[in-house]
Amino acid sequence: MTEPLSRTPSSKHGGTLLKMTGMTKSFPGVRALDDVSLEIRAGEVHALMGENGAGKSTLMKCLFGVYKPDGGQILLDGREVSFRSPKEALLGGVAMVHQELEQAGKMTVADNIWLGRFPRVKGFLPIVSDGEARRRSAELFASLGINISPTARVESLGVGERQLLEIAKAVSYGAKIIVFDEPTSSLTEKEAAILFSIIERLKADGCGIIYISHKMSEILKISDRVTVMRDGRHIATEERARLTTEKIIKLMVGRELTERYPRLDEPTGEVLLSVENLSAVGTRLKNATLSVRAGEILGIGGLDGSGRTELFECIFGLSKRASGHILLNGREMENRNPREAIKNGFALLTEERRVDGIFGILDLTDNTTVSSLRDYLRGPLLSSAKMREKTRSYIDALKIKTPSEGTKIRSLSGGNQQKVILSRWLLTKPRVLLLDEPTRGIDVGAKYDIYLLMKELAAAGCAILMISSEMSELIGASHRVAVMSAGRIAGEIKSSEATQEGIMTLAAKYL
Ligand SMILES: Nc1ncnc2c1ncn2[C@@H]1O[C@H](COP(=O)(O)OP(=O)(O)OP(=O)(O)O)[C@@H](O)[C@H]1O
Ligand SMILES: [Mg+2]
Incomplete structure (x- = not known):
């Protein structure tokens, strides 16, 4: 032990x-x-x-x-x-802290760390003495500067907290x-920031x-x-x-x-999407107003928790609207649920793609075409040749690393899986494309390919909204940046005039 x-x-x-x-x-x-x-x-x-x-x-x-x-x-x-x-x-x-965490949800935090190890109390049964495990967990967390209750259930923790828990566990095993x-x-x-300070301590x-x-x-x-x-x-x-x-x-x-970013052409189209005074039930989103022209890429900046993802979810019908209007080409859109939103020409690439976007046992072709199947109908049947051909064209455009379009998606590397999910949404030919951190987990070279694809879609008349936490990406890959603060739009800056300081100032406006 x-x-x-x-x-x-x-x-x-x-x-x-x-x-x-x-x-x-x-x-x-x-x-x-x-x-x-x-x-x-x-x-x-x-x-x-x-x-x-x-x-x-x-x-x-x-x-x-x-x-x-x-x-x-x-x-x-x-x-x-x-x-x-x-x-x-x-x-x-030797310990590993990775993204796909498999912790037992119903267990308490303390059990999760100590189960099967110190301190066993009942004969040979691997039972943890509650008091002792709790005390040890509290000690461990204090030494690492982690603020999690040892008695909390693992399932009640956020992804970040779970990851910190995983690190604490690694430390408790004396990992080298x-x-x-x-x-x-x-x-x-x-x-x-907590993670980096823990890493400093581990180094020391x-x-x-x-x-x-x-x-x-x-x-x-x-x-x-x-x-x-x-x-x-x-x-x-x-x-x-x-x-x-x-x-x-x-x-x-x-x-x-x-070049890290392609040169964007000035949008010449009319306003395609207007969002007026949008608020969502049970979220911080409050009176968001913005408009995006056809051919325009609008970056959405702001700190974590500023309501950026909530804004997308409300536009896409994933949360209940408390007030406000969504207009497409001047026509009111209800978007009561995602299905309705997709029918109205909206597409959403979510932040948690690894969790909610991937059909692991299916191949690349199915994963790519699943949201645009009606395009491959030949009479009442699906043309798999067409589906494969389309998939191959995206494998080329995004340089997806795979033996073929018939490979199961789960055998692809993390970043390549993400590119497949992105292709899926691009194939729905959306009029409004909502991208939540589209290049997260994607390597630098491939990022450029994604920006290029965004540029092409915009040129074809699409209105694109892109949430990004990377300042240089916000400024480099969009025409204009809207910055959110505490659930509201704090202001907008033209990308050509935007600076990191300017964006940060707006992000802090309502804090
Ligand atoms: N279980 C598997 N079956 C088949 N091929 C696999 C499997 N695991 C990995 N590969 C292939 O091995 C190669 C390396 O993948 P790996 O996941 O190590 O990449 P990575 O460097 O971690 O990339 P990323 O930055 O996207 O996470 C890829 O071509 C991937 O498709
Ligand atoms: Mg990887």
């Missing part, structure tokens, strides 16, 4: 904790890892970067025994290991290596941190070294101090990326 709260990795600061060499793994039609090596030192944050499908998650899954590598060697603290499951890895001191696979994509800014204790993310600013802020992978191969490992955003991008993409 691991003694809780004692974290004393045997290696000294700077010494090698983990060494993976010659890691190789193939799936049908894909060489996911080709002779990859990675070395992690005690007390470092090591960023693992690469385009969608480069092999980052696969490398980690080989470490955790989720996949059995075809070849390669893993040394932990100088000893060869080959874990057969994440549970075994955790007991061996902690892997974070895109940890902040569902965290609020506040939670992300001599843990080795592997950090996977597509957010360049995070990588530059917290990492000590960066390893870049491309097409299943190791490309480079560099000290952070010797890297810049441009250098990292070049290593990832394999060429210079001269």
Whole structure:
């Protein structure tokens, strides 16, 4: 049994904790890892970067025994290991914090951490003494600066809190290596700040941190070294101090990326969508008024919780409208539910795509065409040839990395799954396209492809609204930015005149 709260990795600061060499793994039609090596030192944050499908998650899954590598060697603290499951890895001191959390919902927070371990009270039964577990949890949380009640049910926690819980659990096992696979994509800014301070503490204790993310600013802020992978191969490992955003991008993409955003043409169309005094029942959304012209891309900025997602949900009929009007081309739209909204020409790409957008056991073609099936009718039958052809055209346009359009979506990398869901909504030929964080989890090169597609859709007369938490994206990929604050629209700025400070000032207006 691991003694809780004692974290004393045997290696000294700077010494090698983990060494993976010659890691190789193939799936049908894909060489996911080709002779990859990675070395992690005690007390470092090591960023693992690469385009969608480069092999980052696969490398980690080989470490955790989720996949059995075809070849390669893993040394932990100088000893060869080959874990057969994440549970075994955790007991061996290697923990993973990832997005798809599988925590038992009905359990309390304290049980979730200690179940099956200290302190057992009833003979051989793995029962946790409530008082003791609670006390230990409280101690653990206090040491990490986490504010969660040990008696709360896991199901009552938000995604961010669950993730912090997962980290606390890793710490309680005395993990020496902690892997974070895109940890902040569902965290609020506040939670992300807590995460970063915990990472600092773990570093000071001599843990080795592997950090996977597509957010360049995070990588530059917290990492000590960066390893870049491309097409299943190791490309480079560099000290952070010797890297810049441009250098990292070049290593990832394999060429210079001269432009991050396509040049947008000025919209010439009339106002297509007007939203007037929109408020939603049970949300903070209050009297939102805005208009978007055909051919225009409107960025929606604001802090987490400022009501941006609620605005989209209300427009799309996912929440009940308390007041206000939605006009399309001057005609009143009820949009009482999503079905009605889709019929009226609205499409919504949600923020939690991994949760509510993917039909895992179906292939790419079905996942892509499911919302636009009537376009493939030939008489009463669906033309699967047409469906496949359409899917292939989006695989090309968005550079989706897949063996074919008949591949099951769940075998795609996280970012590539997202591109498939985006194609699905683009195929509904919407007149109003609502995009909630469309490039989250998408690599830099592919982001450009998505902006380009947005530009084309706008040019074809679509009105696009895009929520983004990335300032440069808000300014670079839209014509105009509307900023929300405490449920209201705080103001609008033309992108050509927008600055980060200007947006932040508006975001704080009603706080
Ligand atoms: N279970 C699987 N079956 C088949 N192919 C797989 C499986 N898991 C991964 N792959 C393939 O291996 C390659 C690497 O995928 P991986 O998930 O490691 O990428 P990644 O670098 O984590 O990308 P992302 O940034 O999008 O998360 C991809 O081409 C993917 O389709
Ligand atoms: Mg991944």
